[in-house]
Amino acid sequence: MRLISWDDTNVVFARTVRLLKNWNGTHSKPMCSWNIKALCLGCLDEPMPLINALQIFFTYAADEIDKGPTPDPADAAGPIPLNMPRADVHKRLRTARKYIDLAIEHEMAGRPLSAQHALHQVLPELVPDADGTQEEADRLARTVRSGGTAATGLALATGLVTPTRAWGD
Known part of the structure; x- marks a missing residue:
């Protein structure tokens, strides 16, 4: 007898659908639940972390909805x-995809609070x-200390911004 692991496709699919239904409900219900499931069937076909499943879904769904x-x-009814x-x-x-991408980026960079x-x-x-x-x-302070320019436009990089006066001496 084989036990179902948490990484199995069926579990990923079901959990992702539940997360997407929550997203849908908290963002004015742009889609019906059958649309979410149908789109998931088209893109979630292997085990993966839930964050990656969300990323794949939002990319795929945006492309498909755009078409x-x-x-x-099931070919039982017309278009959903x-x-x-x-x-x-x-x-x-697309907005949801950008936030998921940002969460992944922050997590990979060691910024769990920003990811959250x-x-x-x-x-x-x-x-x-x-x-x-x-x-x-x-992050900005590390960038400045390493010689980067991420904060210079904000006048946070002491020594990198030359003070000027708009009025005469």
Whole structure:
């Protein structure tokens, strides 16, 4: 007898669908649940971490919605309707993808609070918000100390900004 591991495709699929239904409900329900499931069937076909499943879904769904209505995978009915104009659904999917990408980027860079804050934008009822202000300040300070210019436009890089006076001497 084989036990189902947490990484099995079926578990990833089911958990991702649940997360997406939560996203849908907290963002004005742009899609019906059948649309979410149908789109997941088209892109989630192997085990992966949930964050990657969300990233893949939002990319795939935005591309598919941009092409037109989602066909019924069972071929029992016509195209699956959206709950708002296609352009609005597409924009919400792309925005969610950007926040997921940002969360992954922050996590990979060792900024878990910033990652949590980005993920909170997608799943506010499931992921508590976090203040990544200090992490971002530390990142900017490291960039400046290493000779980078990330903060010079903000006049935070002491010694790199030459003070000037707009009035005469």
